[in-house]
Amino acid sequence: MPRSDPKDRPSDPLDVGDPAPEFTATLVTPEGETREASLSELLDRPVLLSFYTVDFSPDCIEEWCAFRDFDWFASGEEVNVVGVSKSGPRLHRQFIDRLDLGFPLYADTDLAISEAFGVAYRTFGVFRRSRRSCFLIDEDGEIRYRWLGEHWLDPTRDTPPVAELHEAVRAELGDEPETFGF
Template sequence: MPLSVGDTAPNFTVKDTIGKTVSLSEYAGKPVVLYFYPKDDTPGCTKEACSFRDNYEQYLSQGITVFGVSLDDEASHQQFTEKFNLPFPLLADVDGAIAKAYDVLTERNGTPYAQRVTYVIGSDGKIAKVYTTIQTDTHASDILAEMGA
């Protein structure tokens, strides 16, 4: 069961698409959308990433940081980012520590992956919204609409 609204978002430190170290604590006081997805360059995950890409300017204009998280490594994230021109960082949760902390780590046929769950983290560091039912091609715009953006 994913974390709940009102829970404090677990901090993490991990490498992003370009090998930069990212910690959630660096974004204290700012809203963050943290979306977990199973695998780079698969049909549903590509639709979801492109949904955030196509709405990214709106997120920026609202002061919202977007991070995609999967268990793929930096090289996979780099290829996925370049192939689909993704303007936001993907976090390389290769050991599944972030997915585990956010209670979205699962496995299929012995292969671990992150379930498709999105957390909106408020500027207070608490989880403001949890999305577990996701329409991949409209997810990013659905979040913005619900936020009144």
């Protein structure tokens, strides 16, 4: 199997226990608002920061529809699910509207957020993008869980395991969902 050039691979991503870097970037909300928002503003509850390539790529549509369709994430009451991609605010607005997403999306057009988390890389040494990845960040700004796409050449091709992410969030919150006696 061919190997990619080391310069094409992502840098070392942040790990569990690391502090999440503070940043401020353009955030597009499901309610139609576009504003500058810092990560710390969202940390009134844990944040699941999900990095993806661009809006409307087939694999990204699959990922965000899975988040949307997994009702527990859609409630937004226990965890803030927030996307990060290279797409700009206008495309984010269309993506949110077309897929009926209930999650805000950061516009990381210069990949500064991706670089801060160690998930920016170059495909074939040319195209800069974000490695598909998820970081669960607690209210104190500490990374409590991370998932990284592992495809040997294109780490954007892996899809986050929604059930595993849900379990990590449940573990962070320290409670079990109500079973209503069943």
